[in-house]
């Protein structure tokens with residue numbers, strides 16, 4: 442779940458893109474990139490590993506000129522996390538296209554082979570996003586137009602939907618012509634768009650989350666529908682078309698649990714309200730399981746569980762205390778690459794206020810338990826701070842299946858709840874009592890707000906993969922390739938720095954790529 446953004450403006454869009462990426466930073470901390478384009482077709486790019494504030498210097502911003510542009514913050518789900526895989530990716534034919542992608546493709550290997558053998562295209566990295574870019578470029582090339590019209594762009598997106606399977610929200614810049622954005626036919630990954638009136642005319646923006654539009658003063662028009670594409674020309678004409686034959690709206694429910702900011706609205710669902718309802722439903726379950734519970738205090742694990750924790754505490758009539766204080770300079774742990782870094786960060790990030798724990802029966806609330814990295818350490822901290830009993834509630838059900846649509850959970854082995862009973866997980870994390878949200882309750886928490894969304898991608902909880910092409914065989918292969926990847930990574934780390942892959946269009950200083 443990376444963050445993507447695209448703006449078609451009436452003046453330089455570089456600082457707007459930068460601001461939008463800082464707002465979407467919670468969706469990816471590994472790399473960031475911006476590509477802009479001027480009316481004469483000149484494209485400029487800056488991308489590198491790091492947070493937005495570290496990747497773009499004044500000297501870069503000054504040279505990222507142009508009225509249209511796209512940006513990306515990356516959380517790796519495919520390929521390595523090196524600088525060559527930072528996005529947007531660029532291909533020079535046809536027209537010059539840069540593309541940024543949130544999601545993960547299920548059939549990237551097959552497509553990669555097809556691109557090489559049939560489409561005669563070279564993909565230089567193991568990024569599925571580079572594959573996606575080349576499929577789109579090929580489909581657009583097939584239209585054979587010197588100046589592409591909206592129907593050519595839409596025909597290319599139709600071609601993409603026919604060939605590609607997985608979760609994908611995409612924004613692409615076509616040099617000289619405009620920006621196209623599209624979403625997979627199941628609407629797994631989020632994408633919204635909006636407009637803003639300026640003294641020079643109307644400007645458009647597409648982004649992963651509505652909060653980016655809010656902060657930049659754009660008015661939300663709505664979500665890009667599953668399978669739909671929108672094309673905004675350089676001079677600001679907006680065109681929309683449904684480009685998939687069969688569509689369904691099944692957004693990833695984990696966005697509501699963890700990924701999205703609570704102040705975002707996705708497919709009409711307020712993430713904040715969904716989290717409040719998650720807390721209330723969890724509270725009902727607690728009251729049902731233990732009507733005479735002895736919880737003295739509810740303490741959330743910051744940041745993502747705060748909203749659910751507060752609603753839960755209110756409903757069970759127990760005080761809510763911020764007993765764990767977060768270091769605001771440490772990022773999100775779950776989306777960091779590598780278990781060692783994740784483990785170390787939990788302690789750096791969170792510190793208990795002893796007074797809130799000493800002698801009390803504490804209910805810790807988190808939005809989810811995935812690898813168990815966070816809860817194991819926090820429960821230990823709570824005990825060291827003198828808690829009498831440590832109970833643990835998760836606002837999501839047990840995560841037991843891998844994710845293949847844009848969350849980096851490719852193997853079951855790393856999931857603490859996989860192959861363990863409820864009681865075994867409780868013992869493994871060291872809690873005195875463990876409560877998981879019921880899946881139907883979680884779905885209801887997202888559906889109850891009246892948005893009309895009733896189906897969700899819940900594969901990590903129920904193992905049902907919406908694209909229909911993910912079976913045991915596929916998951917076994919994925920798991921095996923991940924193991925190979927790890928071995929390769931270790932070897933790579935040992936290798937000299939100059940041997941690690943570098944990007945084709947990324948020399949860092951010369952921003953113009955043609």
Ligand SMILES: O=P(O)(O)OC[C@H]1O[C@H](OP(=O)(O)OP(=O)(O)O)[C@H](O)[C@@H]1O
Pocket residue numbers: 699742743744745746772773774775776807808809810811812813814815816
């Ligand atoms: O079981 P785990 O593998 O530890 O994963 C789950 C934890 O990771 C996330 O927190 P994170 O620190 O990433 O972000 P947050 O500050 O938004 O809560 C999530 O909110 C849980 O706390």
Ligand SMILES: NC(=O)CC[C@H](N)C(=O)O
Pocket residue numbers: 442443444515516517518519520526542543544545546568569570847848
């Ligand atoms: N989290 C994402 O959306 C990742 C996008 C893409 N699969 C990558 O690894 O770069």
Ligand SMILES: [Mg+2]
Pocket residue numbers: 742743744745746807808815
């Ligand atoms: Mg957390």
